[in-house]
Amino acid sequence: MGFKRIAIAGASSVGTQGGWSWGTGTAILHALVDLKRQDPSIWDTIVVVSRLESVQRSSTEFALLAPFGVEVRGADYQSVESLQKAIQGTEIVLSCIAGPAAIPTLASNLLRASVATGTVRRFLPSEYSFDLEAPRNAPLLGDYHKRKVEHRRDVEKSGLEWTYVVTGSYLRPPSYIATLTTPTPTRPVLIRLDLSTPPPSTLVSGITVPDVALYVARLVTDPDESWSRNKCVRFLADEWSQTGEVELVREVSGKPVEVDWVEEKNASYFALQAAKGLYWVPKSEWDSSRYPDVKPRRLRDVVEEEWKRVQSA
Ligand SMILES: NC(=O)c1ccc[n+]([C@@H]2O[C@H](COP(=O)([O-])OP(=O)(O)OC[C@H]3O[C@@H](n4cnc5c(N)ncnc54)[C@H](OP(=O)(O)O)[C@@H]3O)[C@@H](O)[C@H]2O)c1
Structure with missing residues (x-):
């Protein structure tokens, strides 16, 4: 009931x-x-x-x-x-x-x-x-x-x-998601990504x-x-890698993107866990389809919102 x-x-x-x-x-x-x-x-x-x-x-x-x-x-x-x-x-x-x-x-x-x-x-x-x-x-x-x-x-x-x-990783900036910086005429979009190693192709799932x-x-x-x-x-909405995220920022902003990688010794505990692949949950195990009328935002939606926000800031 x-x-x-x-x-x-x-x-x-x-x-x-x-x-x-x-x-x-x-x-x-x-x-x-x-x-x-x-x-x-x-x-x-x-x-x-x-x-x-x-x-x-x-x-x-x-x-x-x-x-x-x-x-x-x-x-x-x-x-x-x-x-x-x-x-x-x-x-x-x-x-x-x-x-x-x-x-x-x-x-x-x-x-x-x-x-x-x-x-x-x-x-x-x-x-x-x-x-x-x-x-x-x-x-x-x-x-x-x-x-x-x-x-x-x-x-x-x-x-x-x-x-x-x-839930995997929370999809919200600033966290494991890049922190975007407004471009200027002389500077491209700068994204700060927590951790450059292990491989930025490691998959992360989140919502x-x-x-x-x-x-x-x-x-x-x-x-x-x-x-x-x-x-x-x-309950998950998307999966991505840091490499994929950089590509997405480039696509959404239509600008050159420069990445400011954070060294392992300065990375957050959560980024280190994510980099080991811990935040990845295979799609076959997601239960999100239990409530098909919930349409969760995906990484692209979040990047688009964040891009609009930094532009208007
Ligand atoms: N998957 C992810 O990426 C991710 C990211 C962030 C958090 N999380 C997880 O989500 C859960 C909630 O985290 P959140 O960041 O959403 O919470 P939050 O907003 O930081 O804090 C939640 C509440 O916990 C209470 N609280 C804080 N310290 C406490 C203490 N020492 N003793 C008792 N209550 C305390 C406070 O409520 P009152 O002041 O009203 O008592 C606070 O509003 C946690 O298990 C966290 O690990 C997951």
Whole structure:
């Protein structure tokens, strides 16, 4: 029948620049509110769980969502009781908290609180990553992703239903996607790419945050809960290589392109993981066709939007 009482932890990032600056939880919250605009009976309440210091900061934005049935509850992530009080009565918990401090320790407190409610049936850990346990990836994981695997074991032992959402790399600049610089009469388009080695032909799969959010909102409200029960679902929109990305920027801008490669010692943790091929998810494994009316943006759309933005900046 679809979950009617939903908790989202970590949905307080505010502001948007064409959708890029929202975090995962905020984007899911807005996607769920949009579904409710179309169908008022699609869910009853959303509880946004937020650290106490964040509640005040985002109060204006949250007030706008109150008429839809969105309620913000502050909680102390060090306290299972405090978290339990915040999510009591909900049926599904979407953990979207981020960062090394949050996973797995604080995320596990949220999991324990979910079990303690007696009302929560399903837990979605804060994954939104590559296929953590694909045999091809397991030996290559860095510490952050090893902690996500550790958290999976806790989730599976909790007795709750679970769903893991695999997204590959987020398609948003600036990240693994090139940072574009406006050309001048004397300078071509400059793109900054994180990492020149290993081979820039390594494939990366990914999706934009607003599109992940649309898929997750559909999953949560899907009348067939069993489809995603105890399953790893893979919502992706495109695959590309850095070489292909350079070509695409050249094509979209119609300008000469100069690449400012970042050396390995200066590359981000995520770029290093992507360069090993970890963010690639074979197309045959994507679940995006479950919701064929969601038309996610592809790399070309993102490059075109970013190109327009740098030109008008
Ligand atoms: N695939 C990719 O390329 C990619 C890229 C980025 C992120 N991700 C993943 O997506 C998930 C969400 O990340 P995000 O970047 O979207 O999130 P984010 O916007 O950086 O943060 C999400 C929320 O986490 C909460 N939070 C932050 N630090 C916390 C802490 N120490 N304790 C408790 N809560 C804390 C905050 O909520 P409150 O202030 O309201 O409490 C914050 O709004 C993570 O699992 C991350 O690894 C994936």
